[in-house]
Structures are given as structure tokens and as C-alpha cells.
Amino acid sequence: MKVNTDPKKIKEVLTRNVVEVIPSKRALATLLKERRIRLYLGIDPTSPELHLGHAVALRKLREFQELGHRVIFLIGDFTAQIGDPSGRDKKREPLSFSQIKKNMAPYKKQAGKILDLSKVEIKYNSEWLSQLSLKDFLGISSRITISRLLERDMFQQRFQKGEEVWLNELLYPLLQGYDSVAMNVDLEVGATDQTFNMLVGRKLQRIYNKKEKFVLTTPMLAGLDGRKMSKSYGNTINILDPPREMYGKIMSIKDELIPQYFELCTNLPLKEIAAIKKKLKNQKVNPRDLKARLAQEIVKLYYGEGKAKKAGQEFKRIFQEKKLPSQIKEVEIREKKIAILDLLVKAKLASSKSEAKRLVFQRGVKINGRTLQNWQDLIEIKKGQILQVGKRKFVKIG
Amino acid sequence: MKVNTDPKKIKEVLTRNVVEVIPSKRALATLLKERRIRLYLGIDPTSPELHLGHAVALRKLREFQELGHRVIFLIGDFTAQIGDPSGRDKKREPLSFSQIKKNMAPYKKQAGKILDLSKVEIKYNSEWLSQLSLKDFLGISSRITISRLLERDMFQQRFQKGEEVWLNELLYPLLQGYDSVAMNVDLEVGATDQTFNMLVGRKLQRIYNKKEKFVLTTPMLAGLDGRKMSKSYGNTINILDPPREMYGKIMSIKDELIPQYFELCTNLPLKEIAAIKKKLKNQKVNPRDLKARLAQEIVKLYYGEGKAKKAGQEFKRIFQEKKLPSQIKEVEIREKKIAILDLLVKAKLASSKSEAKRLVFQRGVKINGRTLQNWQDLIEIKKGQILQVGKRKFVKIG
Numbered sequence: 001m002k003v004n005t006d007p008k009k010i011k012e013v014l015t016r017n018v019v020e021v022i023p024s025k026r027a028l029a030t031l032l033k034e035r036r037i038r039l040y041l042g043i044d045p046t047s048p049e050l051h052l053g054h055a056v057a058l059r060k061l062r063e064f065q066e067l068g069h070r071v072i073f074l075i076g077d078f079t080a081q082i083g084d085p086s087g088r089d090k091k092r093e094p095l096s097f098s099q100i101k102k103n104m105a106p107y108k109k110q111a112g113k114i115l116d117l118s119k120v121e122i123k124y125n126s127e128w129l130s131q132l133s134l135k136d137f138l139g140i141s142s143r144i145t146i147s148r149l150l151e152r153d154m155f156q157q158r159f160q161k162g163e164e165v166w167l168n169e170l171l172y173p174l175l176q177g178y179d180s181v182a183m184n185v186d187l188e189v190g191a192t193d194q195t196f197n198m199l200v201g202r203k204l205q206r207i208y209n210k211k212e213k214f215v216l217t218t219p220m221l222a223g224l225d226g227r228k229m230s231k232s233y234g235n236t237i238n239i240l241d242p243p244r245e246m247y248g249k250i251m252s253i254k255d256e257l258i259p260q261y262f263e264l265c266t267n268l269p270l271k272e273i274a275a276i277k278k279k280l281k282n283q284k285v286n287p288r289d290l291k292a293r294l295a296q297e298i299v300k301l302y303y304g305e306g307k308a309k310k311a312g313q314e315f316k317r318i319f320q321e322k323k324l325p326s327q328i329k330e331v332e333i334r335e336k337k338i339a340i341l342d343l344l345v346k347a348k349l350a351s352s353k354s355e356a357k358r359l360v361f362q363r364g365v366k367i368n369g370r371t372l373q374n375w376q377d378l379i380e381i382k383k384g385q386i387l388q389v390g391k392r393k394f395v396k397i398g
Numbered sequence: 399m400k401v402n403t404d405p406k407k408i409k410e411v412l413t414r415n416v417v418e419v420i421p422s423k424r425a426l427a428t429l430l431k432e433r434r435i436r437l438y439l440g441i442d443p444t445s446p447e448l449h450l451g452h453a454v455a456l457r458k459l460r461e462f463q464e465l466g467h468r469v470i471f472l473i474g475d476f477t478a479q480i481g482d483p484s485g486r487d488k489k490r491e492p493l494s495f496s497q498i499k500k501n502m503a504p505y506k507k508q509a510g511k512i513l514d515l516s517k518v519e520i521k522y523n524s525e526w527l528s529q530l531s532l533k534d535f536l537g538i539s540s541r542i543t544i545s546r547l548l549e550r551d552m553f554q555q556r557f558q559k560g561e562e563v564w565l566n567e568l569l570y571p572l573l574q575g576y577d578s579v580a581m582n583v584d585l586e587v588g589a590t591d592q593t594f595n596m597l598v599g600r601k602l603q604r605i606y607n608k609k610e611k612f613v614l615t616t617p618m619l620a621g622l623d624g625r626k627m628s629k630s631y632g633n634t635i636n637i638l639d640p641p642r643e644m645y646g647k648i649m650s651i652k653d654e655l656i657p658q659y660f661e662l663c664t665n666l667p668l669k670e671i672a673a674i675k676k677k678l679k680n681q682k683v684n685p686r687d688l689k690a691r692l693a694q695e696i697v698k699l700y701y702g703e704g705k706a707k708k709a710g711q712e713f714k715r716i717f718q719e720k721k722l723p724s725q726i727k728e729v730e731i732r733e734k735k736i737a738i739l740d741l742l743v744k745a746k747l748a749s750s751k752s753e754a755k756r757l758v759f760q761r762g763v764k765i766n767g768r769t770l771q772n773w774q775d776l777i778e779i780k781k782g783q784i785l786q787v788g789k790r791k792f793v794k795i796g
Binding site: 078081082094129130132133134135137138139141142143144145146147149150155159164165166167168169170171174175 | 527
């Protein structure tokens, strides 16, 4: 297979959802016309779910794949043990290797929703980082100055707030940077919060391999609440969220995020998005209708048109017409009376009693439409009771 | 053998040539009365010579040895490859392992001039540091904050001068600190420029071994010119300097250093040294006579009384009575005419032609008492010619 060197196509790939190409778009475009390149995206498995924020970079990878270039999906199983401080205003708690293994188990499936896995090389950075000796690492560290590492915004912010930066956090970029050396790639793709780490890799690859690595950054996607999309904020839309849940979550984003989501998460032409922006600005459209369109587009990408439509109808039924979903999961409960916290855990509406307690506290639990007030309630079980958590989770007692 | 727990003796050991004991002298004194302790001094073999600066800490070790405690002499063959930035206003050039091996070859002999080697455990930190995995090291680095490492004076000084600190320099103290963890000692002895590193080791030993390590610091000895004694300044008096050279060098120290040298480099009672200080201050004595006494005392320590006396007489002959030394090494030169630079190298008065050139430039080379003016001179060789470099080096052409 030959690579596609159509200048217009290349320009597209290097424009939409691209913040920056280092050293320059022009130089990368020239390379893309010359030969097939090897590029990669690295993700640390700090949680089992990939979300639409990750998808922005993964979709960019897909575009390169469609041009005929060779894509590596790198799972940072070693670096996840150290913890990337990027974009963190607090120290990351270290993960055990068994937790990391658990987290990365579903990665292929998720990446496969976007990439053509038959053509992807999947790699794990423990392959080379667990082989790297302390002496080698110290050698690498003699090529980097402290001031270069400390100039990162987030470190400066922490210092200003009187908070600590731990030495392992300072060392993180060198490890990620060594990935580039080990794989000797032409290009790394990542969100803008990875710029610093990717540039360290660029530098190390130049020193150790005498090879130029391009860096392409994609924009950060905001989460449901407008903050950075991150598991720790609980504001993510996950690639594996079922269609209805994905749809519902998209319907709940803040109105001002609508254009950003269209740009970063759909394939709608930019012209059309520009028109949407204009309408929104001039208040010529109900944001709810735009979100419905957005949700439709996004769910379609991951589940196809049929399921996207169904999810839309379902959403309308429940929220706009205040009806119950057409299908509700049944759960059998044998007890005649049961503490509400136990009930929520058994019905898998809460992962633990403490989460269940919090849900009740937040007035997020209903039985047959009645909001529970007290987490100590004892519930009398009746067949057909509808248990509801939040706006979108329902269970019928069978 | 029992340890000596005489409180007076212990107090002496913890007083003279001791700047500080951390956490306190009292706590260490208590421990020394309770049991035999294990203590160590670590030196990185960055040069083959140990000098009187090193000897201050080595002599302190000897005192502990005489009390009956177990002494470890640690050779930092791993850490020497990284380079301790302590007291350096420039980055240390990395040493190759073969250079390090060469450097440490004569260490035992030198330490044996001060310590009773039959009772000393000699260790090399490559034993554990080359076994330490990168992952372990990253674990250690998660226990230390950046601000703690950056608060070192010398780093702050470099930042203020706009000079760089390299990451490996920042990491050095963790490696040295890990020595304490690996050896699980009771006490580390070192000069004050090692305080920071020794405290990192104290911290790590507490975390990893749950054990208190005491730190005892000894004063820094000034070199011939008053700056820190250091090979890179060329101002050292080496433990293996031959008696006459050692004697001559001591005669050349600055007058104001006399009391410091008496305190740090001899066993003269402090009372006597106080009297010397007083005389010096009141100008009741010729400093030259005090230096002769000092040189006598120091050379005696390393070579015994006989050789010390001889060195003194010799010094007097040459410098005070401007005579040639009683014995001059003969060198056979076959050429009839030879370039002065080649002659100096052949006669082992210079280690290289470029050093030879510098010596001539500095007007430090005489032939039969006549100072050479031109490094390009061609010398006509005659038997019996006296070749002289500086004040103390003579060779007779045989």
C-alpha cells in the first residue's frame, strides 16, 4: 500500500484539531509527502476508561492511519507507576502494577473503536523502561537542566501555592521522553497538556538517535462541567459508555461547550460548525436542539446510526416527556426488608456503601419517583418497584 | 575487645575537629557509652590522591576506631561516575569507570597511613548502587521534594549567577543517601560540605530502615592558598607526598592558616595551640618558625620523627642557606641537544609538554641556577647540569 500524498488531504490532517506542530507544519507536511512515517500516541493506564478527551488524539491517529502511515498505540504501563504530574495540581497517588494491569485490560477494545487495530502496533513502555538501568537513567539526567524541568507552569503554580513537587514528578518527563528514544519514531501525537513531556522526548531522541521527532498537539476537551475532562473530576464521557448513557451525558454539557464538542468530537465539516456557532451566538436556536444533534453525531461515531437514533428517542421519552425508559434492567432481591445502602449496592447502582450513602445524601435516589431523605431507611421490597439513581440510572425490582 | 566508654575520652572525640553532631552530641555520647557502633566515611575516587583535607575526617575515624568502634571506609566508585556537585561552582566532568578504578587503586595505602586497616571494613558503593533498579530509585525519589533538594546554597548561588544545575547533580544526594540505607550504619562522618548529602542519607535510612543515623561533620581544611583544599585548585598537600615535599608545602601556607593547620592536622593539645595563636597574634614569634614546628608535627604523623627531622634540615639547607639538596636524583639523557620541553618531560619534571611550556612561561625552570626565558630553547646537554623546577624539584643530568 502506498501512502496518500495528496497535499489537500495532508493539509486537512494537519489543520483541524491541531494546536501546534513542532518544529513546523510545513516541515511535517514535506515529510508526509516523502515517505511513510511511524507515529505514536502514548496513554498511561491510570484508569480503565478512555474518554472523549483521549479520543481527540486517537481520532487524529486514525487520520494518519487512513493516509497510510504506521501507527503505534503505546500503553504506559511503566510510567503509570510513577504518575504523570501533567495538568495535576496535586501529587498523583502511585498505582500498583496489578491495578495498572487491570486498567489496561480493556484498552485495546476501546482503541479499536477508533483505530483499525489490524494495522496498529500496540506497545508497552515497561518493555524498555524496566530494562533501563539506573546508570543509564543518570546518564540521561545529565543531559537535562533543572531550570528546564522547573519552568513548567503547573510546578510554578504549585510553588506559588506553597505546595510541594516531589522528585519523581520532576523525573517523569525523562521516562516518557525515553519512549521516543526506544521507539525512534517520526512523530508523537498528544494533547497540549503533554507538550512538555513530548518536547523532552524530542530532545532526547535528537541526542541519542540523532533523529528529529515531530510533535503534534491536539486541543484539550472540556468535561461535562467545563473543567478539564478527567476521571478524578467525574466529568468524563467514556468511549465505552452505552449509547443511552453517552447520549444523556452529552445532553448535560454546558451550552458554551457545544461548538468545542462539535469541532473536537464529530466529523461535521467546519463550515457547518461555523454556522452552528453563529446561530448559538445570535440565540437563533435552542441549545437543547443543538445538543441533540451533537449527541446524535457522537453516538453515531461509536455505535452507528441506528443505536444513536434509538438513544435519542429514549432520551426524549424519559426527560422531555418525563416517562420511564422503555426497557429497565430487572434485579431480583430476596430480602423482604433491606437497608437502602445494601439495596443500592446489590442493584449495582452504587459500587460501595459509602458511595450509596453519598448518593442518598445528595438526594439522588428515588423509589417509585419519591426521593429518599435518609440513608438509614429500611426498604420494604415489592415486585415492580422502580429504583432510580440520578437522572439516567433505573432498576426494576423483579 | 570491649569499647572504651570513658566519658572524658568520648567527649574529646566529639569535640576537637567536630563542627556539629546531628541530632545532638549528647545523644551520640549516650549511644557510644551503650554499645559498639558502626560508622563510616565515604570518599568518591575522583582523583588518585587523598590529601590533608580528607585526613581530617579520616583521623576522626581513627579516634572512633581507637575507642573500639567498627569503621567502614566507603569508596564511592559508583557515585564518582555521577559527580558530587557539593562545593562545586561548576558542573563536574563525568569520569569513566576505568579512570575511577585507576584513581581508587592507591586508596587503601593512603587510608592505611591513618587507619588500622586490619580492623577496617572497606566497601564500594557500586556493590548496591549498580544493583538498584530504576524503579526502586524512582520509589526513593517519591519520598523527597524538589524544594528540599533545591535549597542547597551552591545551587542557589549557581541560579543567581545564571548558571545551570543539571539533573544528575540534583539526584546525587539520593545515591549517596542510599549508601546509608544499604549499610544501615549508626553514624556517618564527613566534612561540612557533605552535610546536605549526609542528611538525605539520614532521612532515607529513617524511612527505609526505621533507624536513626547520626551525622558528624568535620571542618574544611584550607589549601595552600587559603581556598578550599582541592585537586582542581592545585593547592593540596597529599597524604603520599614524600616527606620533603610535604614539609616544603606546609612551609608555603599562608601565615593566617597556621592555627587552623595545627588544630586540624596535628595532635598537639589545644592548650598549646591556643598559646601559639596568642603569640602569632601579638607578633611575638616569626611565623616561619611556627610553620617549621607545624611541618615537623605533620610530617612526623605520616613518616615518623626521623624523616620529619631530616626533611626539616633539608629544607633549611636549600631555602634558608640557598644550597642544593644533599641528594639529587640523576637522570640520564642521551641526546646531545634537546628541546627544553622534551627535556622536562624526560626528566619527569613535567607530565606533558604543555605543562612544561607553562612552567617555562611562569619562569619556573632553571638550569644551573639560570632561569629559562624561552620555551623554544634547545639545550646542550652536559653531565652534572642541575635542572630545577619551582623551589623544590631538582634533577641532575647524569
